[in-house]
Amino acid sequence: MYSTFSKVDEYGFERPENFNYESYEEFMSEYLKVLAKRAKKWSEIIGEGKSVQRSITIKRYVRKGVPSEHRGMVWLSVSGGEELRNKSPNLYQQILSDTHDQQISDIIKTDLPRTFPDNIFFNNTDRHQRQLFNILLAFAHQNQKVGYCQGLNYIAGLLLLVTKCEETAFWLLKVLIEKILPEYYTPTMKGLCIDIDVLAELVRYKEPEVFQHVTRIGLPWAVIVTKWLICLFVDILPTETTLRIWDCIFYEGSKVIFRVALTLIKRNKEKLLACKDFADLAECFKIITKDRIALQCHDFMQSIFKVPGSLPNNTIIKLRARIEQIQAER
Structure with missing residues (x-):
């Protein structure tokens, strides 16, 4: 058995029982070299404290993969999320401190245990579920046309696992649903x-x-x-x-x-x-x-x-x- 690889990936997802470890090992032996090369390229841009601006070079870099540790920041920059956040820097915390619609809150709570049941982070701690609840609650209250609908929990859940920051995940969710995906999550879909x-x-x-x-x-x-x-x-x-x-x-x-x-x-x-x-x-x-x-x-x-x-x-x-x-x- 290819014991060098965990049964859980770096984002906490359990690999399926029929997971092909042999193919994965063969792939990773090459992909790790690619990741090292990409990390070096990205560090030359990000390491100098430059803001990531949209350009032909950045587009090419993005297509070749963003290192996992930089994804939150790069996604915010290239999608326009950073610009949105800068216009309303206190929006997320303000929404969470306001009074909330009990019905929306209850629907979100019902969906939380169904979100990634095979993920160790959502399974074994309350912290991730609590953060996911905050993201979905804040989004539903600031966008009442969409509110909360099933499917958003999976998108927001993965954003949280990747960025490790609920506020960043909130802004990325906002960009995705309101700017990138045209009316996927409205009541009529x-x-x-x-x-x-x-x-x-x-x-x-x-x-x-x-x-x-x-x-x-x-x-x-x-x-x-x-x-x-x-x-x-x-x-x-x-x-x-x-x-x-x-x-x-x-x-x-x-x-x-x-x-x-x-x-x-x-x-x-x-x-x-x-x-x-x-x-x-x-x-x-x-x-x-x-x-x-x-x-x-x-x-x-x-x-x-x-x-x-x-x-x-x-x-x-x-x-x-x-x-x-x-x-x-x-």
């Missing part, structure tokens, strides 16, 4: 419904065989990708792969989500086409998020900018507008 159809259209255009196969079998795209989109691949892809995706989402926005989904589908095309029925296909879409390709996060992240081909922001904007109109006419 209008933006999410639109983006599910946008992804289906992109598959139809870029992988028509897969699209036709999924359509013929009758598996709705909403069943396949709702969790991918609403949880931003948390609890779906391996943790480090998810965080590398988040590095890019905070810099480049929601189109990265489509690149990831298209890459998973394109790189597993033959497996998907080999499925004969509804149950097989649904299972295959789960399996492809856990295989060797998804585990090797550095190769995977390089491939998301090559495999799907050209995907301009303008294409996403036009597709969203067209699908919104179609959905409104139904």
